Amino acid sequence: MKLDRLKLSIEEVPFKKSLSFVPLINKLKEQKKINGSLDIQGESILKLVEEKPELASADFDVNDVNRFKDEIHILMGYFFTPVQYREEIGVAATPFDDQNFYFTPKYLELYGNENLVVEMVEQKEQDKCFKTFSMLFYAYSMILKRYYNFELGIGYLFMYKVTDKLNELVKYYKLEVEKSCIDITYTGNLPELSEDQLHKMINNPLDMDFWLETLPIDKFKFSGFLSFRYVDVSQIEVISSLKSQLLEKSSIIKRNNFNQLEQNIRSLLELPNLKLGIIAFGMNEGNVENPSDFWHGFLSADRFSCEDYRGTIYEEVGIQGMPVLINDLSKRENPNQVEKALLDEGIRNIAVVPLYNEDELVGVMELGSNKAYDITFSNLRVIKDIIPVFSIAIQRTSEELQNKIEAIIKEECTAIHPSVEWRFARAASNLLLKKESGEPSQMEEIVFPHVYPLYGAIDVRHSSVIRNQTIQDDLLEQLDLVRNVVLSVNEVKEMPIYDQLIYKIDYFKDGIKKGLSSGDEMNVLNFIRHDIEPLFPHFEENGQMVKIAIQNYKNNIDPDLNIVYKRRKDFEDSLGIINDCVTTYLEKEEEKAQTMFPHYFEKYRTDGVEHNIYIGESIANNLNFDRIYLKNLRLWQLIVSAELARKAENLKKSLPIPMDTTGLILVHSQPLAIRFRQDEKKFDVDGAYNIRYEIVKKRIDKAKIKGTNERLTQPGMLAIIFSQEKEIAEYQRYLEYLISAGYFEDQIEYHTLEDLQGVYGLRAIRVKVKDGKEKDVLKLAEDLKIEN
Known part of the structure; x- marks a missing residue:
């Protein structure tokens, strides 16, 4: 239990308490009254109390414990058998x-051994506070049960960690409390406690000050004694700790993390000499392979090749898929060079355990010891519950290493935008100098401050709706084709099962016609592949007409995807043609625009093409920036957007699906x-304030005109969104010029937009793109005289 929210302003419990054996004596007398007799232990206790009446004192003096040491041992025999x-x-x-x-x-051995460190788990700094809190919690649980008929299930609150300083093995103990020999009395009138108050207490378990205020317990008295047992829960706690560690990133990559895993395995199996190894290990057509180059084994990765592991216990594990345990490697007949190397490393006792992830061998775990017969199959049964987590960890690690390799390839081979190459070259040079001088080194942050962003997008209208419709069309066609097959065979030989298949096909068709839901496509394809297509060989025995229907079905199925892929292909082709056209034109014009003033440019394809531009002096190496270049680039963006709209409209007639x-x-x-x-190997805006720009970008495509249900973005029109009034005036001048140049119709619409999530007060201009011939975009932008 974490104590960061614990509220407790007192250091000692406020109620009275006294040591007394009376509750135990009364408990035994009550049992004897009910049952007529007691066991030998109970009878001996009652006889002892008759002989030593001091033991029946309501307030037994703790100072008298030593005087009655033997008698108390007999009394405690009721709780602790020999x-x-x-x-x-x-x-x-x-x-x-x-x-x-x-x-x-x-x-006494536990607390008297100077080589053992005993500490409360997670409460190292607040032992006293937590003890007081726990005592109060236990006391309240007894009061609520005794006087208010409410059972407060609290499990256990105390957990102790015991570390052996000699071998660093760790054990965990939970503290079980026996409260049956406690009597509770109350002085005065019992406080009232409403159901609402009780619920508030239960809902605020860490606010013990609130409990003390709601139900004061200073008038209660607890007489008797408590007995405690330290229950060994090391296996449960260590396995839990291992699972948590293995689920963390870099759990088996970093040496410190791996050492902690090894130490936990040692504690779990109580083997201080145990060594742990993990290897990404697989079998490919009967051959040993190390697919991800991850190797944290007993022998270094460069010592032997995968071929050298043929005929070893490692290959045996890979082939059999079962753990292999060698009790004494030194007694193994005809050991190969790998096994000899293990002996040279001091490994006499070794277990190799296969690690599977989704039925695929992804690695092996090595457990080794310098003592023969140290590891047993009983040990392997103990760790069987964490083997799957090791498998996940090594799979994730292998994937992470592969990602790093790919990142290095991208880092070394992917071209950086020319406008910022100089900055990366400078950073790489600085890094190289630090490495050569032996200084701690890492790639410096690359930041371009004080740059102006431009964002634009050409999007396909209703692309998601069209995509869903094409999926529906293809599924319906495939269902019609397969229905014709079943009808043709049913005409030859009527059977109830064929009627049932036709009913199922019609059921799917009706559902798809109403609308495509999540999972519909997979359900239909699974039905066809598992319930109908396997029957084709049987169907073909029913004559030529059935064979023709089956062949017609196969002729309409895409051979690679095994589905009807017509309308979907038309959609993907249409979308690809539009995006290719937009991308090609945008790249060509952007290359020309770089001659105006260097700027950073990036584009990315979705169901359309979006682009980001950043311009400013920090990007242009050794060039002076002036806002004239920003205004020029804004005008260029407007012209390019108009030309792209024209090109997309001209393409529309030639597309398989006009969009x-x-x-x-x-x-x-x-x-x-x-x-x-x-x-992520990309540029992002920096700083919390600037993040708003990114938020706006992600949400404006769904923006609607205020007071209507109309989307701002409409086919054949260009929408320009602003957050400041002065921006509108600037763009109004650009548009007036471009209207005169024949790019837009002579009608500018001004709109206020509905508020978006976290985005308020946006304004917009919308203009209709005019048909016309392509012009020299760069020349138009440069020819326009723009005032600073």
């Missing part, structure tokens, strides 16, 4: 106090900073 007394860690104490008056030998496009530009006048993100 075997338990010898073998268990136990103690008895006054109620809710630290005054222990009875101990088992194992308890409309929409144009969108976002204007942002405030400069921002962009930072190169090493993890």
Whole structure:
């Protein structure tokens, strides 16, 4: 339990408490009254109390414990049998106090061994506070049950970690409390406790000050004693810890993390000499392979090739898929060079365990010891529950290593945009100098401050709707084709099962016609592949007409995808043609625009093409920036957007599926900073304030005109979104010029937009793109005289 929210302003419990054996004596007397007799232990206790009436005192003096040491041992025999007394860690104490008056030998060994470190789990800094809280919690549980008929299930609150300083093995113990020998009395009137108050207490378990205020317990008295048992839960806790560790990133890559895993395995199996190894290991056509180059084994990866592991216990594990245990490697007949090398490393006892992920061998775990017969199959049964987690960890690690390899390839081989190459070259040079001088080195942050962003998008209108419709059309056609097959065979030989198949086909058709839901496509294809297509060989025995229907079905099925892929292909082809056209033209014009002033440019394809531009002095190496270049680039973007709209409209007639496009530009006048993100190998805006720009970009494509249900973006029109009034005036001048140049119709619409999630007060201009011939975009932009 974490204590960061614990509220407790007192250091000692506020109620009275006293040591007394009366509750135990009364309990035994009650049992004898009910049953007529007691066992030998119970009878001996009652006889002892008759002989020593001081033991029946309501307030037994703790100082008298030593005087009655033997008698108290007999009394405690009711809770600790002779075997338990010898073998268990136990103690008895006054109620809710630290005054222990009875101990088992194992308890004294635990706290008397200077080589053992005992600490409360997760409560190292707040032991006293947590103890007081726990005592109060236990006390309240007893009060609520006794006086308010409410059972407060609390499990256990105390967990102890015991570390052996000599071998660093760890054991965990939970503290079980026996509360049956406690009497509770109350002075005065019992406080009332409403159901609402009780619920508030239960809902605020860490606010013990609130509990004390709601139900004061200073008038209660607890008489009797508590007994405690330390229950070994090491296996449960260590396995839990291992699972948590293995689910973390780099759990088996970093040496410190791996050492902790090894130490936990040692504690789990109680083998201080144990060594742990993990290898990404697989079998490919009967051959040993190391697919991801991850190797954390007993022998270094470069010592032997995969071929050298043929005929070893490792190959045996890979072939059999079962653990292999060698009790004494030194006694193995005809050991190969790998096994000899293991002996040279001090490994005499070794177990190799296969690691599978989704029925695929992804690696092996090595457990080794310098002592023969140290590891047993019983040990392997103990760790069987964490083997799947090791498998996941090595699979994830292999994938991470593969990703790093791919990242290096991208880092070394992927071209950086020419406008910023100089900055990366400078950073790489600085890194190289630091490495050569032996200084701690890493790639420096690459940030371009005070740059102006431009964003634009050409999007396919209703692309998701069209995509779903093409999937519906293809599925319906495939169902019609397969229905014709079943009908043809049913005409030759009527059978009820064929009627049932036709009913199922019609059921799927009706559902798809109403609309495509999640999972519909997979359900239909699974039905066809598993319930109908396997029957084709049987169907073909029913004559030529059936064979023709089956062949017609096969002729309409895509041979690679094994589905009807017509309308979907038309959609993907149409979308690809539009995007290719937009991308080609955008890249050609952008290359020309770089001659105006260097700027960073990137594009990415979705169901359309979006582009980002950043311009400013920090990007242009050794060039002076002037806002004239920003205005020129804004005008260039408007002209390019108009030309793209024209091209998309002209393409429409030649597309397999005619599709409309929409144009969108976002204007942002405030400069921002962009930072190169090493993890994603791309530039992103930097700083919390600038993040708003990215949020707006992601949400404006769904923007609607205020007071209507009309989308701002419409086919054949260009929408320009603003957040500041002065931006509108600037773009109005550009549009007036472009209207006169024949790019747009002579009608500018001004709109206020509905608020979006986290985005408010946006304004927009919308203009209709005019048909016309392609012009020299760069010349138009440069010829226009723009005032600063």
